[in-house]
Amino acid sequence: MFTAGIIGFFFGLFLEKAGFGNSKRLAGIFYFRDMQVLKVMFSAVITAAIGFGFLTGLGLIQPDAVYLLKTLYLVQIAGGLLLGIGFAMGGWCPGTAIVGTAGGSIDALLFVCGAIGGSILYNELYPLLGNIREIGSCGVRSAYADLGISRPLFVTLFTLIGVCCFWGSELLEKKRFGKGRYFNSPFLKAYSLMLIAAAASLFIFAAPQSGSGMPERLSRAAKGKDHISAMELAERIINADKNLLLIDVRPVESFGKFHIKNALSCPLEKLPELKSKMKLYQTVVLYSDGAAHAVQGQMLLEQDGLSNILVLDGGLNKFINSCLKPVSLRSAPVDANTAEKITRWRKFFAAEN
Amino acid sequence: MNPYLAGVFLGLTLLASYMILGVGLGASGGLARLGAFLEKLAAPAHTANSAYFGKWGAEPLYYYLVFMLGGVLLGGMFSALAGGRVKFQLIKGKKASKSLRVILAVIGGIFSGFAARLASGCTSGQALSGGAMLLSGSLVFMLCLFIGGYAAAWFVRRQWND
Numbered sequence: 001m002f003t004a005g006i007i008g009f010f011f012g013l014f015l016e017k018a019g020f021g022n023s024k025r026l027a028g029i030f031y032f033r034d035m036q037v038l039k040v041m042f043s044a045v046i047t048a049a050i051g052f053g054f055l056t057g058l059g060l061i062q063p064d065a066v067y068l069l070k071t072l073y074l075v076q077i078a079g080g081l082l083l084g085i086g087f088a089m090g091g092w093c094p095g096t097a098i099v100g101t102a103g104g105s106i107d108a109l110l111f112v113c114g115a116i117g118g119s120i121l122y123n124e125l126y127p128l129l130g131n132i133r134e135i136g137s138c139g140v141r142s143a144y145a146d147l148g149i150s151r152p153l154f155v156t157l158f159t160l161i162g163v164c165c166f167w168g169s170e171l172l173e174k175k176r177f178g179k180g181r182y183f184n185s186p187f188l189k190a191y192s193l194m195l196i197a198a199a200a201s202l203f204i205f206a207a208p209q210s211g212s213g214m215p216e217r218l219s220r221a222a223k224g225k226d227h228i229s230a231m232e233l234a235e236r237i238i239n240a241d242k243n244l245l246l247i248d249v250r251p252v253e254s255f256g257k258f259h260i261k262n263a264l265s266c267p268l269e270k271l272p273e274l275k276s277k278m279k280l281y282q283t284v285v286l287y288s289d290g291a292a293h294a295v296q297g298q299m300l301l302e303q304d305g306l307s308n309i310l311v312l313d314g315g316l317n318k319f320i321n322s323c324l325k326p327v328s329l330r331s332a333p334v335d336a337n338t339a340e341k342i343t344r345w346r347k348f349f350a351a352e353n
Numbered sequence: 354m355n356p357y358l359a360g361v362f363l364g365l366t367l368l369a370s371y372m373i374l375g376v377g378l379g380a381s382g383g384l385a386r387l388g389a390f391l392e393k394l395a396a397p398a399h400t401a402n403s404a405y406f407g408k409w410g411a412e413p414l415y416y417y418l419v420f421m422l423g424g425v426l427l428g429g430m431f432s433a434l435a436g437g438r439v440k441f442q443l444i445k446g447k448k449a450s451k452s453l454r455v456i457l458a459v460i461g462g463i464f465s466g467f468a469a470r471l472a473s474g475c476t477s478g479q480a481l482s483g484g485a486m487l488l489s490g491s492l493v494f495m496l497c498l499f500i501g502g503y504a505a506a507w508f509v510r511r512q513w514n515d
Contacts, residue, residue: 001417003374005420005421005423005427006424007366008422008424009425011366011370011424011428011477012425012428012431012432013429013432014362014366014432015425016429016432016438017354017359017432018354018359018360018363021429021432021433022444024445024513027513030506031506031510031513036356039356039360040360040363041476041480043358043359044363044367044481045480045485046364047360047363047365048365048367048486049485049486051365051368052368052371052485052486055368060372061372066377068486069474069478069488069490071490072490073490073493075473076472076490076497077497078471079469079471079472079479080468080494080496080501081497081498082464082467082468083464083469083472083475083476083498084497084498084501084502084503085461085502086460086464086465086466087465087498087501088461088501088504088505088506089457089458089505090458090465091444091457092465093475094381094384094466094475095380095476096476097462098384098422098426099425099426100429100444101429102425102427102428103430103433104433104440104442106443107443107455107458110458110462111459112462113462114458114459114461114463114465115381115462115463115465115466116384116385116466117462117466118463118465118466118467119381119384119387119389119470121467122405123400123406126403133471138490141488141489142488143492151487154487155487158487182357187355188357
């Protein structure tokens with residue numbers, strides 16, 4: 001908590017130093033009067049994106065150790081538009097409004113009060129929104145993966161666009177108001193070159209198909225993050241988890257004899273055909289009788305850039321043994337809670353036998 | 354301060370947040386929790402039973418985003434004091450009406466507060482943090498923010514008239 005406060009302190013400090021404690025200045029971007037917001041925000045996002053690339057490339061941070069927001073297109077589009085409107089109207093956004101209040105601006109305080117009120121309003125209307133919120137929900141999605149390009153390439157292109165925006169902003173301010181003091185300045189030239197060079201050097205960290213990336217991959221496996229237990233899968237299938245796609249990679253005849261309910265049949269060699277479908281789910285679980293074929297499928301798909309693939313731990317054999325074997329036939333006794341679960345699982349998965 | 358440098362420092366602060374806390378920056382979340390706290394004071398049973406605020410339990414303020422918000426306030430105050438930029442004022446265009454500015458500030462706030470809860474983030478959380486992580490939805494959010502802003506700006510331009 002305290003650390004969050006300290007980080008917040010620097011957040012507020014630099015927001016204020018950036019001139020964001022003034023609503024007139026902030027709103028200026030929407031009238032092409034003051035491009036400050038573009039310069040600051042773009043610089044911040046580019047710096048962080050490049051920096052994160054270096055941190056992960058050097059192994060100083062594990063990519064899955066950070067919390068990433070999920071993508072839910074409907075609410076993010078609607079929310080973005082509405083927040084933009086609120087920004088143009090109020091001249092603030094939540095973060096800058098706090099800084100503005102700290103500087104004594106009355107309109108900032110009014111905005112903050114309004115924002116608190118808006119949050120309460122959301123709480124009241126929340127039940128009415130129901131499942132609308134889930135429309136366009138796709139889990140955690142990286143823009144570069146969705147576009148089918150590598151992260152370094154995306155960051156470099158993004159940086160190039162940013163640099164063009166910086167120069168464009170300075171030129172615009174110069175032509176319109178005689179400002180734009182950084183246009184053609186030594187600083188801006190050096191800054192632009194540095195950013196582009198830093199972004200481009202991220203290509204050094206691009207993992208080749210085999211070799212590097214292996215320590216990370218093995219660490220994931222050791223932590224159990226690349227597979228799912230039979231019991232967890234059983235529960236998620238019974239609960240009709242919409243974010244999970246279950247795939248049986250055994251031959252079609254085996255699938256026909258018995259398969260886990262709600263699984264899709266896709267023999268191992270045909271897995272590449274389902275790649276685009278797999279990208280739509282938060283989690284894809286592969287299973288075979290044991291684990292060998294499923295793991296092979298997982299490795300190949302991960303080499304192709306998919307990162308949402310899990311393997312059923314122990315395969316179908318373990319699933320049948322842990323979840324479907326009658327209590328009376330088990331060598332070890334089970335507690336009442338588990339016994340009740342087993343009854344439920346047998347009813348759901350073994351009924352059609 | 355040079356805007357580009359300020360941006361770089363903001364980006365570094367964001368990276369520090371990810372490295373140390375494992376999460377990005379946020380502002381609207383803290384304000385929402387203040388809202389939950391206030392509603393709890395006014396109507397404790399109703400708030401505890403609400404589908405959204407109810408999830409935050411009996412002490413909505415005991416959450417890292419609230420502490421971060423406190424930090425933002427102090428950091429902003431420190432920087433403003435150090436720069437001699439503290440001024441008790443209603444920022445608006447010189448010729449603009451005070452009441453217009455007041456109304457727009459409040460309504461703008463309401464829209465922003467609601468929108469941020471809807472999208473689970475504002476400029477700091479979604480656009481800045483999510484955008485820096487190159488998340489598809491967050492980048493789309495950022496784009497829509499600018500579209501919405503530019504669309505609305507013309508209608509409310511009078512508040513900035515000099």
